Amino acid sequence: MSVLKRAAVVGLGGQAQDDHLPGLADCQFAELVAVCDTDPDRAGAQAKAHRVPGYTDLTTLLEEVRPDFVIAAVPHHAGREVIEACAAAGVHVMKEKPFATDPAEAAELAGLCDKAGIELMVTVQRRFHPIYTAALQLLEQIGPPYLVEGRYTFHCPDPAAGWRGSAKLAGGGALVDMGYHLIDLLIWYLGLPDRVLADTSAAAAPGADYDAEDTALVHLAYDRGLYGSLLISRSTGPKTERLTVTGPRGAVTVERGRVCRLAPDGQLIESLVREPAWPCAAAAQIDCFCRVLDRQRPNPSGPAAHLAHAAFLAAAYASRATARTCDPKEFLA
Numbered sequence: 001m002s003v004l005k006r007a008a009v010v011g012l013g014g015q016a017q018d019d020h021l022p023g024l025a026d027c028q029f030a031e032l033v034a035v036c037d038t039d040p041d042r043a044g045a046q047a048k049a050h051r052v053p054g055y056t057d058l059t060t061l062l063e064e065v066r067p068d069f070v071i072a073a074v075p076h077h078a079g080r081e082v083i084e085a086c087a088a089a090g091v092h093v094m095k096e097k098p099f100a101t102d103p104a105e106a107a108e109l110a111g112l113c114d115k116a117g118i119e120l121m122v123t124v125q126r127r128f129h130p131i132y133t134a135a136l137q138l139l140e141q142i143g144p145p146y147l148v149e150g151r152y153t154f155h156c157p158d159p160a161a162g163w164r165g166s167a168k169l170a171g172g173g174a175l176v177d178m179g180y181h182l183i184d185l186l187i188w189y190l191g192l193p194d195r196v197l198a199d200t201s202a203a204a205a206p207g208a209d210y211d212a213e214d215t216a217l218v219h220l221a222y223d224r225g226l227y228g229s230l231l232i233s234r235s236t237g238p239k240t241e242r243l244t245v246t247g248p249r250g251a252v253t254v255e256r257g258r259v260c261r262l263a264p265d266g267q268l269i270e271s272l273v274r275e276p277a278w279p280c281a282a283a284a285q286i287d288c289f290c291r292v293l294d295r296q297r298p299n300p301s302g303p304a305a306h307l308a309h310a311a312f313l314a315a316a317y318a319s320r321a322t323a324r325t326c327d328p329k330e331f332l333a
C-alpha cells in the first residue's frame, strides 16, 4: 500500500471549504499538512480548524512543509503565480478550473509543468460523477447527433461582488467560471466545435459596478452538421443545469444526478438517478490524482487537455467583441 501523500490547500474560500478540505478528510490516499491564504484571518482560522500550519505566503509553505502536492482554489488571476511557485519547487498541483485565463497563459503553464516535470490536474468534478460517465455510453445509442442544447443558470444576488465582478481578474465572467463545466462536458462528449458565435451581457444589476458578464449565450456548430447553443447565467433563477444531445434515434439529457434517454417523440426510454443527487466528488478527484502521481493511472485532465477549453473561451470572447463567428481551433496555442 502506498504512503499517504501530503497535501496543502492554497486559497481557503468557498470552494476549498465546501469541497477540498472535506474531500481531503474523506479521501483514501492523501492527508492535509498545511493551508495557505493571502488573507491572514482565513489562513489562521482554517489552520486552527484543521490543526495544521497556516501560511500567507505559498513559497514559504513550499520550503518549510514540502508537500507532495498543492490543491489550488484561488481566484482566476492568481492561478498563474500559484502554478509557477509550485513548478519552481517541483510540487504537483491539483488546480481548480479554469486551467488558465487565456490560451497564451494556458500554453505557457502547460510548458512550465512539462519543463518542471510536475503533474497538474484540473478539477472538473463532473468527470468523477457516474451519471456523466453513463451519459457517454447512452450517447452511443442516439445515432449521429445533430443538436446540442446546454443550460446552466442560477441567481447570484450580487454579480459585482469580489474578483468575480471584474472581467480582468476573472478572465471573463459566467462563461469562464460556471460555464467551464458545461464547456468541459461539450468537449468531452462531442469535441471542440468548429464555429462559435457568442453574446454576453452584464446587465442584470443596473447601477452595480461590474464588467464580467453575468449571462452568455453561445451558438456553436461542427462541420459534421451538429449545431446548438449553451446558455450560461449567474443572474437567472431558478438553478438549472442540463445538457441535451439529440440524434436521429432519440436524445440524451444529463442533469445533476440524473441522465435520461428519450425516444425521438420525447417518451422516456430509460433513466439513471444517483441518490443523493450530488455527493461530493472531491475525495474521488484527490484519490485519482494520487494514483496519477503513483503512475497507476493516466492524468484524465492534464494541461494539454485544457488547451481546448481555453481556445473555446477565447473564441467565444473574440466573437462577442467582433460580432462574428470564430473558430476555436484558431485559438489553440
Ligand SMILES: NC(=O)c1ccc[n+]([C@@H]2O[C@H](COP(=O)([O-])OP(=O)(O)OC[C@H]3O[C@@H](n4cnc5c(N)ncnc54)[C@H](O)[C@@H]3O)[C@@H](O)[C@H]2O)c1
Pocket (backbone or CB within 6 Å): 010, 011, 012, 013, 014, 015, 016, 036, 037, 038, 039, 042, 058, 072, 073, 074, 075, 076, 078, 081, 096, 097, 098, 123, 124, 125, 162, 177
Ligand atoms: N469546481 C467547482 O464547482 C467550483 C465551484 C466554485 C469555485 N470554483 C473555483 O475555485 C476557485 C476559487 O473559487 P472560490 O469560489 O473558492 O473563491 P473565493 O473568493 O471564495 O476564495 C478564494 C480565496 O483565495 C484567496 N487568495 C487570493 N489570492 C491568493 C493567493 N495568491 N494565494 C493564496 N490565496 C489566495 C482569497 O483570499 C480567498 O480566500 C476558482 O478557480 C473557482 O473557479 C470551482
